Amino acid sequence: MTTASPSPGRSPRLWGVLLVLLAVLADLAASFWMAAASHHWLPVPASAAAAPVDNLFALEVGIGSFIFFGCSGVMLWTLLFNRAPKYDLDNGDPIEGNLKLEIVWTLIPLVIVMLIAWKAIDVSTTLSTLGGKVRVTGGHGAMHGAEGPAAALEAADDPAAAEPIEVIGRQWSWEFIYPNGVHSSELHLPEGQRSYLRLSATDVIHGFFVPAFRLKQDLIPGSVIDYSLIPTRAGRYRLRDSMFSGGYFSSNQTDVVVEPPEQYAAWLEQALAQPLRPAANAATDLYAQRLARGDRGWATVPPAPPPLVHVSADPAASHEG
Amino acid sequence: MTSTAPAPAPSFDPRVLKAPHPVPGAPNNWRRFLSFNTDAKVIGLQYMITSLFFLLVGGLLSMIMRGELITPAADLVDPTVYNGLYTMHGTVMLFLFLFPILNGFNNLLIPPMIGAPDMAFPRLNAAAFWMVPVFGVILMASFLVPGGPSGAGWWAYPPQSIQNPLGHFLNGQFLWILAVALSGISSIMGAVNFITTIIRMRAPGMGWFRMPIFCWTAVAAQAIQLIGLPVLTAGAVLLLFDLSFGTSFYRPEGGGDPMLYQHFFWFYSHPAVYVMVLPVFGIFSELFPVYARKPLFGYHVVAIASFAITFLSLIVWVHHMFYSGTPQWMRNLFMVTTMLIAVPTGIKVFAWIGTLWGGKLRLTTAMLFCLGGVFNFIFAGITGIMLATVPVDIHVGNTYFVVGHFHTVIFSTITYGVFAGIYHWFPKFTGRMMYEGLGKLHFVLTFIGSQLTFLPMHAAGLLGMPRRVASYDPEFAFANVLASLGAFLLGVATIPFLLNLVSSWVRGEKAPPNPWHAIGLEWLLPSPPPAENFEDDVPTVISGPYGYGLGRPLVEDEQRYVAKAASAASAATGGA
Ligand code: HEM
Numbered sequence: 057m058t059t060a061s062p063s064p065g066r067s068p069r070l071w072g073v074l075l076v077l078l079a080v081l082a083d084l085a086a087s088f089w090m091a092a093a094s095h096h097w098l099p100v101p102a103s104a105a106a107a108p109v110d111n112l113f114a115l116e117v118g119i120g121s122f123i124f125f126g127c128s129g130v131m132l133w134t135l136l137f138n139r140a141p142k143y144d145l146d147n148g149d150p151i152e153g154n155l156k157l158e159i160v161w162t163l164i165p166l167v168i169v170m171l172i173a174w175k176a177i178d179v180s181t182t183l184s185t186l187g188g189k190v191r192v193t194g195g196h197g198a199m200h201g202a203e204g205p206a207a208a209l210e211a212a213d214d215p216a217a218a219e220p221i222e223v224i225g226r227q228w229s230w231e232f233i234y235p236n237g238v239h240s241s242e243l244h245l246p247e248g249q250r251s252y253l254r255l256s257a258t259d260v261i262h263g264f265f266v267p268a269f270r271l272k273q274d275l276i277p278g279s280v281i282d283y284s285l286i287p288t289r290a291g292r293y294r295l296r297d298s299m300f301s302g303g304y305f306s307s308n309q310t311d312v313v314v315e316p317p318e319q320y321a322a323w324l325e326q327a328l329a330q331p332l333r334p335a336a337n338a339a340t341d342l343y344a345q346r347l348a349r350g351d352r353g354w355a356t357v358p359p360a361p362p363p364l365v366h367v368s369a370d371p372a373a374s375h376e377g
Numbered sequence: 378m379t380s381t382a383p384a385p386a387p388s389f390d391p392r393v394l395k396a397p398h399p400v401p402g403a404p405n406n407w408r409r410f411l412s413f414n415t416d417a418k419v420i421g422l423q424y425m426i427t428s429l430f431f432l433l434v435g436g437l438l439s440m441i442m443r444g445e446l447i448t449p450a451a452d453l454v455d456p457t458v459y460n461g462l463y464t465m466h467g468t469v470m471l472f473l474f475l476f477p478i479l480n481g482f483n484n485l486l487i488p489p490m491i492g493a494p495d496m497a498f499p500r501l502n503a504a505a506f507w508m509v510p511v512f513g514v515i516l517m518a519s520f521l522v523p524g525g526p527s528g529a530g531w532w533a534y535p536p537q538s539i540q541n542p543l544g545h546f547l548n549g550q551f552l553w554i555l556a557v558a559l560s561g562i563s564s565i566m567g568a569v570n571f572i573t574t575i576i577r578m579r580a581p582g583m584g585w586f587r588m589p590i591f592c593w594t595a596v597a598a599q600a601i602q603l604i605g606l607p608v609l610t611a612g613a614v615l616l617l618f619d620l621s622f623g624t625s626f627y628r629p630e631g632g633g634d635p636m637l638y639q640h641f642f643w644f645y646s647h648p649a650v651y652v653m654v655l656p657v658f659g660i661f662s663e664l665f666p667v668y669a670r671k672p673l674f675g676y677h678v679v680a681i682a683s684f685a686i687t688f689l690s691l692i693v694w695v696h697h698m699f700y701s702g703t704p705q706w707m708r709n710l711f712m713v714t715t716m717l718i719a720v721p722t723g724i725k726v727f728a729w730i731g732t733l734w735g736g737k738l739r740l741t742t743a744m745l746f747c748l749g750g751v752f753n754f755i756f757a758g759i760t761g762i763m764l765a766t767v768p769v770d771i772h773v774g775n776t777y778f779v780v781g782h783f784h785t786v787i788f789s790t791i792t793y794g795v796f797a798g799i800y801h802w803f804p805k806f807t808g809r810m811m812y813e814g815l816g817k818l819h820f821v822l823t824f825i826g827s828q829l830t831f832l833p834m835h836a837a838g839l840l841g842m843p844r845r846v847a848s849y850d851p852e853f854a855f856a857n858v859l860a861s862l863g864a865f866l867l868g869v870a871t872i873p874f875l876l877n878l879v880s881s882w883v884r885g886e887k888a889p890p891n892p893w894h895a896i897g898l899e900w901l902l903p904s905p906p907p908a909e910n911f912e913d914d915v916p917t918v919i920s921g922p923y924g925y926g927l928g929r930p931l932v933e934d935e936q937r938y939v940a941k942a943a944s945a946a947s948a949a950t951g952g953a
């Protein structure tokens with residue numbers, strides 16, 4: 057190696073070992089720092105899923121950083137110290153391989169990824185957000201009445217809370233129907249309890265995505281999917297359509313409002329007293345503007361009529377994550 | 378270029394004139410590039426030029442998209458137009474840039490690398506190429522039909538993709554499916570050809586374990602095409618039926634299942650990413666030994682790892698459907714298979730780094746793109762593992778994090794590899810050297826531009842910005858401004874590249890047969906090689922492909938081939 061200029065009296069091997077040790081330590085320190093920092097790259101944690109997911113992510117950031125800095129560090133080293141001088145047409149050391157090294161760098165990644173997979177299975181099992189999925193054929197009407205296996209599955213968890221909130225995705229609006237008959241276009245959930253949702257879509261696939269919850273689940277037309285989650289932090293968070301749904305996809309977002317159970321119960325009461333009226337809907341407004349401009353642009357289906365709701369989302373309210 | 382000037386020095390091997398086929402560099406034969414030519418080298422260049430043209434088209438579309446996304450509101454174009462633009466951007470980049478340009482490399486490199494005169498089925502080869510402009514025109518024509526092009530994304534998930542708002546029979550989505558199906562057929566034709574050629578037409582003495590890694594990866598990648606494409610094509614035909622003839626394979630109202638399509642689609646489209654990356658692994662494995670002046674570290678393992686990747690890539694597709702209602706046991710199963718892919722992939726990366734270690738690095742433009750590509754790929758592999766982790770993917774899936782991940786692969790690794798390959802083999806196939814200064818400028822701009830574009834996307838995705846949006850909440854604005862600036866820088870970076878290509882081809886310095894002192898059959902040929910490569914004087918291979926520093930000849934009688942190539946070159950210049 058070009059840099060091995062041993063100082064008199066010390067073996068170059070010792071220096072090499074020290075240097076490698078130092079590099080590994082620096083890499084470790086940097087990786088721990090990255091793993092700690094990774095918590096700041098995510099939105100506020102607002103559901104029971106957030107902590108385990110963030111920790112798993114941090115673990116991966118840590119391991120990933122160690123590998124990334126390690127590999128690019130070695131590459132940088134060769135760039136600095138293994139460059140051929142300009143007119144040097146010589147070859148490098150003709151090493152064709154090293155069986156031991158090759159076995160090591162097959163086994164270590166294998167162990168690492170299996171370790172991550174094992175942790176991930178553990179996290180998924182504790183969260184168990186996804187319930188049953190029932191296919192419903194023969195039009196939309198049948199969808200809301202779907203009982204059967206899905207209902208049986210959720211009953212196993214907590215029979216008292218088994219009555220789910222209906223979540224209906226449309227091009228491009230959200231509708232939530234609560235067990236007491238309230239309709240809203242923003243989702244209210246009680247803090248600290250497992251909420252049961254029943255997801256369906258009337259037209260195309262949509263995605264129920266709440267970044268602050270670290271959760272996402274598609275709504276599939278023709279299927280009813282049981283889902284559950286535990287909000288853990290009061291506040292107002294964004295709910296976004298995450299599965300591309302055509303024309304005004306990016307406007308298809310609303311808020312989730314998490315509030316203490318008493319407040320939630322009070323909201324349900326008050327909401328029921330409100331009259332039903334069409335929800336405020338961004339896609340409807342944008343489409344009206346488009347028509348006013350002479351329907352220019354590329355083809356899109358018109359937005360579905362906004363749902364009739366007791367409580368409409370407030371587009372001006374600010375969200376936390 | 379023009380042959381009106383009095384007796385310019387012909388820059389080609391005199392034997393070329395006798396060849397029945399046109400040869401790049403020979404005067405007045407550019408017209409033949411527009412003909413149904415069956416010479417693999419002409420077809421290779423046809424692929425390269427066509428796909429570079431579509432790189433510009435796709436790049437232009439992305440500039441408009443980034444223009445839209447530089448502000449949170451949808452203000453530059455209508456959201457429906459944005460949807461069409463991003464759909465066409467993805468489709469053009471995959472089916473009209475990456476697949477064709479890699480087939481260009483296959484055509485140019487495989488026959489000379491294995492000492493074959495041409496492909497096994499030259500007519501099939503030409504037919505496969507000519508389908509590219511045909512479906513390219515079909516896809517571009519969809520901009521002109523009423524309602525505009527498909528706006529359903531490159532996944533074209535039903536039911537959204539079969540909504541057909543205007544109800545016309547001839548619509549953007551119809552043309553899109555037609556183009557993708559033709560692309561599939563073209564790719565299958567290519568795959569049959571490449572695999573047959575490599576299996577049947579290797580030079581005497583070139584056993585499997587004396588074959589260059591590029592050829593190994595070509596077989597591994599093309600095998601995926603043969604296995605996967607029929608499935609995608611079947612899925613696309615059913616989609617076409619649903620769209621145009623009212624069937625209900627995927628339509629829930631009629632009892633169909635939209636999820637069926639997702640399985641069809643990803644069964645092919647996950648492996649498809651390896652169709653694109655494997656040849657680039659091949660390019661890295663060829664170039665690192667040349668520019669580090671060392672044998673490829675662990676050649677046997679690297680070769681075999683290609684097939685491990687092929688096999689694993691066929692059993693991981695459900696990682697694109699973790700949040701689609703896939704049951705838990707199935708998510709876990711596919712998480713484990715996906716993670717296993719990191720092992721053979723890691724083997725390759727470590728082997729390249731092992732090749733660099735203790736080498737004598739020459740930082741040519743090609744080498745810079747290889748180093749940059751591997752650096753980016755390590756990053757993308759790590760984000761890939763994150764995406765494979767079910768609970769993490771549930772959060773970042775379908776967000777800009779995925780967009781960041783796959784652009785780091787598709788652009789910052791694969792396209793880097795393509796650039797590296799161009800800088801490395803351009804002299805071989807055009808007979809002209811490229812300008813290193815312009816090349817390095819291209820590299821520096823591209824490297825800065827790609828980090829600036831794709832790194833912030835990961836951040837936006839982690840915060841919850843969905844992909845495919847035309848507008849977004851203000852909290853994502855900062856990341857998007859950076860990404861847009863980076864994208865415009867990438868646009869600027871293509872200027873030195875194009876300038877370099879054109880000016881080098883027209884007036885670059887003449888290339889010797891082996892400008893990089895590389896080992897390999899293609900470097901024993903004159904630059905550019907004659908139509909039938911070694912003709913009836915095919916060398917006998919007597920050692921493995923990367924004998925740098927080992928002082929052993931690659932073929933029997935090597936000096937004779939070197940001298941022959943050199944004299945062909947001096948005969949060409951001596952004609953002046
Ligand atoms: C260690 C290797 C890799 C792993 C573990 C990995 C894993 C993944 C996973 C799990 C996804 C799905 C994310 C989601 O949609 O939620 C994904 C997306 C993607 N990956 Fe990778 N990946 C790896 C390497 C590659 C390579 C080599 C390529 C390309 C050649 C690639 C290209 C893509 C593309 C194109 C997508 C997105 C497709 C789309 O959603 O439109 N990845 N990757």
Ligand SMILES: [Cu+2]
Pocket residue numbers: 646647648650693694696697
């Ligand atoms: Cu995949």
